[in-house]
Amino acid sequence: MTDLVTSAQMRAIERTAFESGVVTGLDLMERAGEGVVAAIQMRWPDAQRVTVLCGPGNNGGDGFVVARLLREAGCAVRVLAAAVPDRMPPDAAENARRWLEAGVILPLTRKTLNDPDWGRSDLYVDAIFGTGLSRPPKGDIASVLLRLGGASGDGEYYSNRLVAIDAPSGLCLDSGRILLAGESVPHAALTVTFHCLKAGHVLSRGPEVCGEVVVHDIGLEPWLRNRKGMNSQEFAWFMAGRTPPLGLVSPLPFERMNADARVGSFMIEALNKFGRLSEETHKYTYGHALVLTGGMGRTGAARLAARAALRVGAGLVTLGAPGGAMLECAAQITALMLRRVEGGGDLAALLGDPRITALCLGPGMGVERAAEMLAVVREGGVKPHPTVVVDADGLTALGPVAAPLPPGWVLTPHGGEFARLFPDLAAKLTAPADTGPAYSKVDATREAAARAGCVVLFKGPDTVIAAPDGRAAVHAATGARAVPWLATAGAGDVLAGLIAGLCARGLGGFEAACAAAWLHVEAARAFGPGLIAEDLPEALPGVLRALG
């Protein structure tokens, strides 16, 4: 399963399920509530006193189900709600009425939350807003949320016992951005979501505020498959006609991925290519990557990239160095090859060799040299064009992108580089979010790829990869896969080399960028803290071996 859906796509799935008559809204709400209660009972079996905070929509409806089920399980439950049942959507209103058969509803205010007569609760269930958050909360609700987030200095108290239904309220589930003014936003210990992850769980601040995320199956997947033979995001795309599918680059080993999930199939493809090593092949079967270096004293970044390209399986990797840096490179390398590339003419001559299938341009090159080489691959009419991975100084040399670049390019910016390439998109991304769904890193990367006419990989713990045709995927190095030690000098150069190596082997730019992002993080996880960039290529064989 590699689905990520947006709020609108989730609503499209839900609406179509209702219309088909296979399930009712009440059924789904009951299953959602059961999932939350099961997750609570597994983690907090001794919880006795629970406060459930219900918002005005169906997220609040889920909260009423949870309150009822916990009460039936013997807990003392207190419900604070933002709306009277009559003003809630029908299924939520029905669950509010069921709760009222043996309980009361208190106003959702900070005063009630802190009522000394009730005292502290073992758990707080945030059922205020889920996928329907449309603007920053104000008034009483904002005040409650800021309190849960620690506005009075007790954030840790709440965050250790806060269970969020679908999302901690204030989190935009499409962007992972926070729609709540103020620093103290609720941080949940556990978030229970339904059917599949939403983009906001893995983007931006989502992982930080959601805590552990559990996806509870509410029974929609078999119906989706029976109906159209599609996975849920393909179906939602088909029904809603909105945005193309968004994949989550899966942490699962390749062979455990769903072979018919189109978005995830690049992993299968990558595996097949690794598996295709046989006696009949020779080194050129696996492509030839050319990695350009900078001058003397500045070749380390390119050497890192080149080693990564070789480790990931390119048949040959050549470093293209200026004359003054040849000795430095020669003293440092063995399996890599070395060619003199002094100026643009040397590069044009080298690229005349059609066996060069990928070029890595940028790490440690210096902006001037990178600009000269970019001009060659951009305008030189070299045929066939290799895939060109542009990173670091190559991106600086490009400057703001106003018109499409050649389609076979892959740009790999971090946040600062992205802002130089696409200043208007970066500005939209950093402007305060005042409506939901907020502009997201996925939106920005998709727009960037469309404008640049090539693949863009926007780095970070939440790396987003987009192609000009609208395909996009998120690679999340968060939660159990967090690797903060990957933020080390040269890690980006290794990533560029991995992409170049996979492209040299014949993967498309989008697939190569997705697979490289995954392998990069797996290598960092395999090595662990203390990692320096040199360790990443050396950790790769173990990662590849574990793939089977």
Ligand SMILES: NC(=O)C1=CN([C@@H]2O[C@H](COP(=O)(O)OP(=O)(O)OC[C@H]3O[C@@H](n4cnc5c(N)ncnc54)[C@H](OP(=O)(O)O)[C@@H]3O)[C@@H](O)[C@H]2O)[C@@H](O)CC1
């Ligand atoms: N999809 C599924 O399959 C399933 C979905 N399920 C559950 O339903 C949830 C989605 O329900 P939902 O669509 O009713 O949205 P929800 O998050 O309750 O909020 C909407 C309400 O909040 C209001 N509102 C918004 N922002 C506001 C603000 N700042 N300040 C004040 N009010 C604000 C908004 O008002 P409006 O914007 O219309 O003025 C509206 O009244 C989903 O997260 C999951 O928990 C499950 O039952 C299982 C199956």
Ligand SMILES: Nc1ncnc2c1ncn2[C@@H]1O[C@H](COP(=O)(O)OP(=O)(O)O)[C@@H](O)[C@H]1O
């Ligand atoms: N906290 C983090 N968690 C996971 N990956 C990270 C984190 N910080 C940075 N990275 C990754 O490390 C790499 C850093 O690349 P970059 O910023 O270009 O650094 P450099 O130029 O020093 O190599 C990118 O692949 C980025 O996604």
Ligand SMILES: [K+]
């Ligand atoms: K919530």
